[in-house]
Structures are given as structure tokens and as C-alpha cells.
Amino acid sequence: MAGLDFLNGELEELKRQGKYRLPSVWESGSGAWMDIGGRRVLQMASNNYLGLTDHPRLKRAAVEATEKYGVGAGSVRTISGTLDIHEQLELELARFKDTEAALVFQSGFTTNQGVFGTLLQEGDVVISDELNHASIIDGIRLTKAARRIYKHKDMDSLEQALRESSGYRTRFVVTDGVFSMDGDIAPLPQIVELAERYDAVVCVDDAHASGVLGRFGKGSTDHFGLHGRVHIQIGTLSKAVGVVGGYAAGSQALKEYLIHKARPFLFSTSQTPAVAAACLEAIRVLQDSPELGERLHASASSFRTRLQADGFDTGVSETPIMPIVIGDSARTMRFSARLLELGVFAPGIVYPTVGEGKGRVRFIVTAMHSDEDLAFARDALLQAGREFGLV
Template sequence: MATRDWPSRLAERGEAHRARGLWRQRRTASPDTAPLDFAGNDYLGLAGDPRLAEAMARAARRLGAGGRASHLVSGHLAVHEALECRLAELTGRPRALLFSTGYMANLGTLQALCDGETRVFQDRLNHASLLDGAALSGAPSRRFHHGDLADLARLLERAPAEAPKLVVSDGVFSMDGDVADIAGLAALARHHRAWLMIDDAHGLGVLGEQGDGCVGRAHGVEDVPILVGTLGKALGSGGAFVAGSQALIDHLIQFARPYVYTTAQPPGVAAATLAALEILAEEPERRARLTRLIARFRAEAAGLGLPLAQSHTPIQPLVLGENRRVMAWAERLTRRGLLVGAIRAPTVPRGQARLRITLSAAHTDSDLEALLEGLTACRAAERSSAAEVTP
């Protein structure tokens, strides 16, 4: 039997993907014509803040546009060191270590810590980077039912007593918006002599008394030895970090391949993040406004009968179920100048396709009203179409 050529293989897979309603398309955004963005992760409205842009520009003029080399060669600059110290302070950890992206932070950490003897236990709804990191490490991995501590306990009890164990979870789940039971996970991990790793990508900057996330100072190194955070969401810049003990960070510097073999973060990005952290500390009203927007959206959406999930974070999914239904709602909203994420399998389980609505402190009251009006129009259009086909 002849081997199919590569173009045929790609075409067949693409056609099958389209047929299932799963084809993804990029949108080229323009600041002059951008729709109201309810799809991104700029939770505090810092990505467009001129103070971040100016800090980035000043650092680039002084230090250059690129990192030039890896941190272990000649790329680690004073601005990187300052940022790592500030992130350690924010999260209440002895040290922090910068990575190029959140994906690389998770891959690097899991690859550096785990091997074939390690047993990894992951929430079923963890981010893809956590699942991929465990697979890359070669460690046997089990997934417990979402947020189900009893299921996790059963899995931990069945694991070999002598095996190193690592429990891994999102802090805020990126597609559902709910928050992990950090205290419950920490107690189970301690009981079974396991370490706990939390990826707080969507909580950092938003949750916590000081924007230190759902882990932060509330749960120290004893509870959560490994804390991952990203800088391109609420903090509006780019990159990621791992925070923890001196021993953890030393280990990652030696053994985390995505850290060792990656060019250092551009100095301008690090400077912009430092500016964002200053704003985070000095302008708590951004978090307060975001909290009010979330509460208003949930109250008014519930009044409209929209299918809300149990989320009190900026991530507000409306689970519509079918791919075609989600895409139809998203297209109607786009025509009204509203950009909302249309999320389908495999990002979420089959049959749970959804609109992933995200709120930002940068949204005005009129922005929120436009969103609610658009969702009301989507539901009305759907009902009208259903009535037309009813005999």
C-alpha cells in the first residue's frame, strides 16, 4: 500500500476538522477598528496603559530590544533580577524565576521535577500546558474529577507509598472561571506527603487582598510549594514565572530545559511588568471596579435567563452545548461589534461548547450594556428561527 503524501495527509485532517465545526481562524486586530473585546485576558486593562508602554520603551532604548542570550549565558540583566525579586515579594515566596511563557513555565517545571518514578495527579480540567508537561516528563499521570477531593484522595491512596507524588491544578480554571479549593488540595497533599503545584495564571493580579492571586500570601510554601503565574494576562505584559523555595528555584535553573535553552525575556518586557506591579499596588480601585462589573453582569445575565456558570471571576462562560450554536451566537455578536471567545472541543469537553466572556476593569458601563443587549439579541434571534421551522 502506497504511503500517502504529506499534502494529502494535511488536507484530509483539515477537512475532517472543518466537518466537525472545529476549524479555528485568526482575526487580525487593528486599534482603529477593534471591536469591544470580551474575549481577551486583560483583566485590569493594563495592556494598553501608556505607563507600561513608556517603561518598555525606556528600557529598550537603554538596554536594547532583545535578550541576546539565555539567562545562564549573558542574558540575565538587572531588570530581570529586580522583577524576580518583586514577584517573589508579591507571592510571599523566597524566590521567583522568569520564563518566556506560561506554557514553557509549566512544561519546564514538570519536566524538571518528574520522572518515571513520580506519580502526577491532575484535575481533569487543567490547562493543556500542565497535561503536556506531565506527558513530557514521562511520569505516570492520573486525572481526578474536576474539583473532586474525594476522587483525588482515592487516587493518592492507591499510589505506591514510596513514589514521589505531585498534585497539580489550575488556580482559576481558564474555561470555567471557577477557583480550585487550594486549602483542600494542600491538606490532601500534606497527608500523602505530596507536593502541590498551582498554576494561578488567571488569578494573579485579580484575586487576593493585594492582587497576589488565589494562592499568594494566603497559602505559603508549606501549602503550595510550586506556584506558577503569568504576566501577560492581568499584568498586561508578557512572560511567566515560577515562585517557591530557594531549593526549587535552584533546581529549575539547573534542570528546566525550557529555561536553560531559551533566550532571556526582552528587557523592555520586564520593565513593563515592573511598571504593572507598581500600578497593581497603587491602584486597588481597578480590582474593585472589576469586582463590581462581574457582579453586575451576573445579576443582569441571570435576570435575562442566560445559562451562567458558577464563576465569580472575570471568566464568565455561557455553555450553549453545540458547536454550530456557539458559532452562530459569536457571529451575531461580531456583527454588533462585540468580540467574544467561541470555545469548542478539544479545549472543552464535547457537548460543552461555550461563549467564553471575559470582563476587564477597562470596560465601561455602556460596554457592559452593549454586551447584555447583544446576548439578548442572540437569544431572540435563536427563538425566532426555531419558531419559523416549527410546523
């Protein structure tokens, strides 16, 4: 229809800028090596940090739940869609996070929409790190609360925003636990101290910290020993946990308020029984298998050290997320394509996902990667890096 003809022009502009891409279609399940286009390539972009997507205990739990409950829950949670497997998952999550309660949503994105869209009201102010995830930004946009942005991890900037927001009913300070594009960790102790000084609520989104930081992967609050001082912990069940979904952990009052008010919770069919059961088993595996996290961090640290010694710019990474900063968008995408030719999948990430001129290929090390896998990735990076004048 003529009314949408402008889309073709927008797409052509993306191609001209070197930013056009469609999703890669994979022919195998998530793993260290995956099949694409009839080729076996090393996967260096997956959020499957601990390899749980293929864990036999999770698969068995999903099959057993399907046999018992069927393939769907049949309703939203507030009608007939809350099965006992959902309640078990939330109880286990709360124990795992050392909070009074937890509420599960369909995804991490909808969790942020539900939490911020519900809690933030006119007369409140939300103070957000400038590099927070898009789901936080979109959740905030749903509200009538005032907004302040503080410079990334800059505590002077945060304190200034807190000082200038004294006239509001409630001040909310929001940060990612681990920032997904750079792999750096939020200075949560300093954030909490400032929030306590100015009587502000603290919310941390642990999408990339769940399963990665803290004892058994409990997240950034546990990593810094701040239990009882972070009001809301948001997490995902879609990355290190290996399945899909999101959750908000905090007080029982928070859970009950979200049940009554959060639109993504109220108007979305609940998780399938297989998903809930697999998530529940994943939380148990995390606590039974600390060696997975130990291997993850040892491999990531070793790989980062080698890349930096080779001359690659890995930015401020301090987690298994490692950007190789290129800069120009078109050059970034060509570099990513060259790595794929060499057998390594590491997608280019460019504006608007990151700032203009800050394009990078993002490597993610997982517990599945062997020393041989990482040596293969490094060899490919060195070859492409020399061709592109990066090293």
C-alpha cells in the same frame, strides 16, 4: 507535496463540523473597544483583565529599558542574557508572591513545561485535576512520572488518588487556581489539607488568578491565606499583568534547581529588556492601584447576575470569566458570529478546547469595561439569545 495532502482532508472535516476558524486580525491595541475589518467592536474576550497593556507607566518603563539596553538580551539566561532588570523582576515577583524566590520564563506555557518536565521523575506520581490547562497536561507528558487524574474539584476523587499512590517517591498534586474555560476557583484549602495529610507536593497554576484573586492580585494562595503551604506557584505575566512571560515562585532551592535543569529556561533567549521592565512596573502598579481589582470584581459580579436573571447559562463561573453555554459546536460558532454582527466579540470555544457537546462563547469582563459597555454587551446577548432560543 503529496506527503501532506491529508491536511486538506482534516481541514475540510473541521469545516464540516463547524469548528474551523483562523485567528482574528486586529487593527488596534488591546482595549475595551477594538478595530477589526474596519469596524469598532466591543472586545469581550481579552485576558487584559486590568487594562495594563496600555498603562502609561508600563509603556514608559518599556521605552526607557529599550533606550538603556537595546531591543534584545542577546543570549540565554545562563550565558550573557541575565541583565539586572531580569534579576530585579524576579526579586520583586518573589516579594509580591511572599515566597523565597521566583524564576521567570518566556511564557506561562513554557513555565509549566519547565517545572513539570524537570521536577517529575520516574518513580514519582502526578495527580492532576481533569480540567487543568493544556500547558499542565503537556508538561506532564514530557515526564516519565506516573499519572492520576481526579474528577474536577472532587476532593473524594483526589483523596482516592492520593491513597492509591502510596508507593511512589513523591506525590505531586496539580491544579489551576482559576479554570480558564468555566471561570470557577479551585478549592485550594481542601487540596492543601489533603496534600499535607498524605505528604504530597502542591502546585497551583495561577494564570487566570494572577492579578485577579488575592490582595493586589497576588493569586489564589493569598486569596485563601495559604502562604507557606503551597510549594510551587506558577503564574503568567501575559494576562492581568499585561505583558508576556511566566514564572515559578517557591523556595530558593526550587529556583536554583530549575536554573540548572529546566530546558525551556536553559535553551531560550531571555525576555527582551522592554518586556522585563514593563513586567516589573506592572507588579508595582498592581500594588499601587487596588481600585483596578475592585472595579474588575464589581463589574463582573453585576454582569453575571444580570445574565443569569436573563436566563443565560453561565455554568459555574465565579470570576470575570463567564461562559455562555450553548452545547453543539456548529451552533456555538454561529452564535459567536451573530454576536460579532451585533458589535460584540466573544469567540466560540468548542472541542477539543472543551468537551464534546460543551461549546460556549466565553465572555471576560475587564476593569476597562464601563457600565455602558456591559449594557451594550447584554443587549446584544439578549437579541442573539432570543434568535437562537437560548432565553
